[in-house]
Amino acid sequence: MDTFDAFRLIDLALRWLHVGGALIWIGHNYANFISRPDFIPFAGEARPADAAGNDFQSRLQREHGTFRWASVVVWLTGLAMLSRNGMLVDAVTLSGAAAPIGVGFWIGTMMVMNLWLVLWPHQKKVLGFVPASHEERVQCSRVTFLSARVNTMLSIPLLFLMMAGGHGLLLG
Numbered sequence: 001m002d003t004f005d006a007f008r009l010i011d012l013a014l015r016w017l018h019v020g021g022a023l024i025w026i027g028h029n030y031a032n033f034i035s036r037p038d039f040i041p042f043a044g045e046a047r048p049a050d051a052a053g054n055d056f057q058s059r060l061q062r063e064h065g066t067f068r069w070a071s072v073v074v075w076l077t078g079l080a081m082l083s084r085n086g087m088l089v090d091a092v093t094l095s096g097a098a099a100p101i102g103v104g105f106w107i108g109t110m111m112v113m114n115l116w117l118v119l120w121p122h123q124k125k126v127l128g129f130v131p132a133s134h135e136e137r138v139q140c141s142r143v144t145f146l147s148a149r150v151n152t153m154l155s156i157p158l159l160f161l162m163m164a165g166g167h168g169l170l171l172g
Helices: 003-035 053-084 088-092 096-126 134-166
Strands: none
Touching: 003 053, 003 134, 053 088, 053 096, 088 096, 096 134
16 A cells, blocks of 8 residues: 555545544434433423433433544544645635635534533533532523534534535635
8 A cells, every 4th residue: 555545545534534423423413402302401390310210321421422522523533634635724714715614613613612611511410410409400401402502503504614615615
């Protein structure tokens, strides 16, 4: 295998990890948005921590761990692909032809920060992973509801911008 083939394999692996992680991360957002609104209640009633049993709690922890770490994989592989293609500085500074993917990069960065710094600390209390009073869990359920919805809505322009740069949309 020559150097050219090795670089192409690395690029292919980064792209597959990026897309696969995005499917897990964004797919989890959409699944919760459509099919499981009871985890983040509208009325503010938090589910009791022990209502579902230990098996359910362990599966829930695994699911949320996979979801959270998929966001990191997506962000890091996106950064690596931009760097490998010599577009990182232009994307981060929203310059030239890299501006659309750069806007997507910044939206994705906000989504990762929202997930790890806002949603997850509150969600741990709602789901009973961390002890919290009923009142605190009710407050946290509203924060997680809104935070998750923000990420779901931000994923729409993010996905468009991820595709736009590779399909000829030039803003600069």
